[in-house]
Amino acid sequence: MSAIIEVENLRKSYGSDIAVDGISFTVQAGECFGLLGPNGAGKTTIIRMIYGFTPRESGRLSLFGTDCDGAWRSLKAKIGVCQQEDNLDPDLTVRQNLETFAAYFDLPSNLVNDRVMALLQFTALEGREHANVMELSGGLKRRLVLARALLNEPQLLILDEPTSGLDPQSRHQLWSRLDDLKQRGLTTLLTTHYMDEAQRLCDRLIIMDHGKILVEGKPLDLIRDHVGKSVIEVIAPCSDLRMALKEKGVVFEDVGQRLIIYSNDGENLYRDLLSEHCREGCMLRPATLEDVFLRLTGRELRE
Amino acid sequence: MIGFNLSKRFIRVWQRNFRVYQKTWKISFVPPLLEPLFYLAAFGVGLGGLVGALSYGGKTTGYTAYIAPALIAINIMQSSFFENTFGSFVRMYYQKTFDAMLATPLTIEEIITGEILWGATKSVIGSALMMIIITCFGLLHFPEALLLLPVAFLGGFAFACIGMVFTSVVPTIETFNLPIFLFITPMFLFSGTFFPLNNLPGWAQLFAKVLPLTHLVELCRAFALGRLDVSNLTSIAYLVIWCVIFFPIAVTGMRRRLVR
Numbered sequence: 001m002s003a004i005i006e007v008e009n010l011r012k013s014y015g016s017d018i019a020v021d022g023i024s025f026t027v028q029a030g031e032c033f034g035l036l037g038p039n040g041a042g043k044t045t046i047i048r049m050i051y052g053f054t055p056r057e058s059g060r061l062s063l064f065g066t067d068c069d070g071a072w073r074s075l076k077a078k079i080g081v082c083q084q085e086d087n088l089d090p091d092l093t094v095r096q097n098l099e100t101f102a103a104y105f106d107l108p109s110n111l112v113n114d115r116v117m118a119l120l121q122f123t124a125l126e127g128r129e130h131a132n133v134m135e136l137s138g139g140l141k142r143r144l145v146l147a148r149a150l151l152n153e154p155q156l157l158i159l160d161e162p163t164s165g166l167d168p169q170s171r172h173q174l175w176s177r178l179d180d181l182k183q184r185g186l187t188t189l190l191t192t193h194y195m196d197e198a199q200r201l202c203d204r205l206i207i208m209d210h211g212k213i214l215v216e217g218k219p220l221d222l223i224r225d226h227v228g229k230s231v232i233e234v235i236a237p238c239s240d241l242r243m244a245l246k247e248k249g250v251v252f253e254d255v256g257q258r259l260i261i262y263s264n265d266g267e268n269l270y271r272d273l274l275s276e277h278c279r280e281g282c283m284l285r286p287a288t289l290e291d292v293f294l295r296l297t298g299r300e301l302r303e
Numbered sequence: 304m305i306g307f308n309l310s311k312r313f314i315r316v317w318q319r320n321f322r323v324y325q326k327t328w329k330i331s332f333v334p335p336l337l338e339p340l341f342y343l344a345a346f347g348v349g350l351g352g353l354v355g356a357l358s359y360g361g362k363t364t365g366y367t368a369y370i371a372p373a374l375i376a377i378n379i380m381q382s383s384f385f386e387n388t389f390g391s392f393v394r395m396y397y398q399k400t401f402d403a404m405l406a407t408p409l410t411i412e413e414i415i416t417g418e419i420l421w422g423a424t425k426s427v428i429g430s431a432l433m434m435i436i437i438t439c440f441g442l443l444h445f446p447e448a449l450l451l452l453p454v455a456f457l458g459g460f461a462f463a464c465i466g467m468v469f470t471s472v473v474p475t476i477e478t479f480n481l482p483i484f485l486f487i488t489p490m491f492l493f494s495g496t497f498f499p500l501n502n503l504p505g506w507a508q509l510f511a512k513v514l515p516l517t518h519l520v521e522l523c524r525a526f527a528l529g530r531l532d533v534s535n536l537t538s539i540a541y542l543v544i545w546c547v548i549f550f551p552i553a554v555t556g557m558r559r560r561l562v563r
Binding site for chain 2: 014051053054055072073074076079081085086087088089090091092096100101103104105106152
């Protein structure tokens with residue numbers, strides 16, 4: 001395996017505001033790598049530095065084994081980007097959007113037609129090629145953005161919150177397209193606020209906050225290491241429960257009207273709780289990446 | 304990313320704008336065709352009846368023939384200035400077109416160069432259309448009047464650059480009213496457009512000479528009426544220097560605005 005992205009001690013600040021504070025990670029060929037973190041954690045800034053939109057302040061960045069300084073034009077030709085905000089060209093049709101974008105990459109015109117047809121098919125947009133972009137739903141727009149990012153047959157696909165605001169059908173459709181791309185060996189860098197999405201798509205990921213990496217690893221490893229196998233949620237807990245849990249030495253979080261208990265032996269603990277403390281309002285579920293995320297980044301609002 | 308990274312790929316940005324224009328050309332063609340008709344009717348026939356003829360370049364010239372080239376000059380100024388203020392701002396701020404382009408091998412220099420060249424192109428298209436109408440009135444002197452087309456490109460480029468400079472600094476789209484009111488409107492009135500500059504007091508004449516539209520009007524009038532003069536070279540030089548100064552300022556300003 002060879003490294004597609006190598007980031008070392010990456011830094012970026014805006015005035016006194018440090019957006020990215022010494023980040024290092026490596027993404028191998030064929031991997032799907034996730035960047036997770038609350039709003040303002042620095043995810044988009046990192047992504048923008050990687051595709052050459054935002055200049056680095058310091059740190060080393062190499063893509064496809066090439067150091068990034070000065071080689072941007074040839075590197076960008078190998079990267080496909082789905083930016084966070086919708087920036088399709090509203091003045092053009094679906095097909096014209098793709099053709100115009102292909103021209104930015106200087107793709108030869110005999111190639112463009114084939115690729116456009118193949119991508120319209122891949123993203124299930126056939127029959128809408130002459131539709132006005134303004135008339136498309138959110139899901140269709142996202143699919144078109146994906147098709148547009150694949151026009152140059154990139155070796156690295158960068159997705160900045162690809163499914164924000166989509167309905168479940170559209171999300172699952174987009175995920176299965178991303179599965180297809182992964183099958184073909186495409187390397188993907190992804191940011192998302194949906195932990196189920198990260199758990200579903202990412203081989204490895206980092207959770208970051210305030211410009212720094214908190215943890216890095218495979219989703220299941222992170223869950224095992226930072227939360228355990230299962231989680232018990234108790235709604236409106238009685239006062240003696242807190243005491244009992246402390247005596248047992250069980251790890252739990254107190255969020256007012258709700259206790260969140262992390263455990264590797266969830267089933268036995270759950271049985272005990274049911275028989276001794278609470279008849280209802282107690283729920284056992286498998287631990288998820290969301291639990292890891294909230295444990296590490298806290299529950300207070302960011303913006 | 305530092306330095307001036309410009310390849311011929313800027314043409315792709317121009318082509319994008321041209322493609323959009325092809326969808327709306329029927330509407331875009333209307334103003335340059337109707338505007339000269341309105342102005343020639345109001346100023347030429349209406350006001351011209353009062354003014355009669357005036358002396359231009361030592362020769363007696365009808366008032367309608369005198370203002371017709373100025374109308375072309377004003378159109379050159381407005382076409383590119385509006386394209387690279389309102390038009391570019393909408394693409395930059397609302398449509399995020401430049402952000403999408405910056406994720407491709409296009410550089411900021413190519414995007415802004417393509418935009419400015421597109422503004423200049425709109426000036427040329429507008430001038431060509433106006434020339435057709437004005438020719439119908441027999442107010443253009445050919446073949447010299449054909450020089451209006453390269454002049455339209457030069458003047459269009461000059462006003463495209465300054466428009467882009469404003470685009471790089473305005474906080475909101477409404478802010479463009481300020482340069483329009485303080486820069487475009489005074490030029491429209493006081494650049495030798497509707498009356499000869501020597502009707503103004505000396506200080507005002509001097510001030511007018513600093514304005515780019517004054518030089519554009521001089522060139523348009525000389526070429527439209529077929530009265531070429533050595534002083535035309537000064538005006539051309541003025542507009543070229545204007546471009547040389549404001550083109551890099553526009554690119555630098557837009558880089559500062561877009562690349563964060």
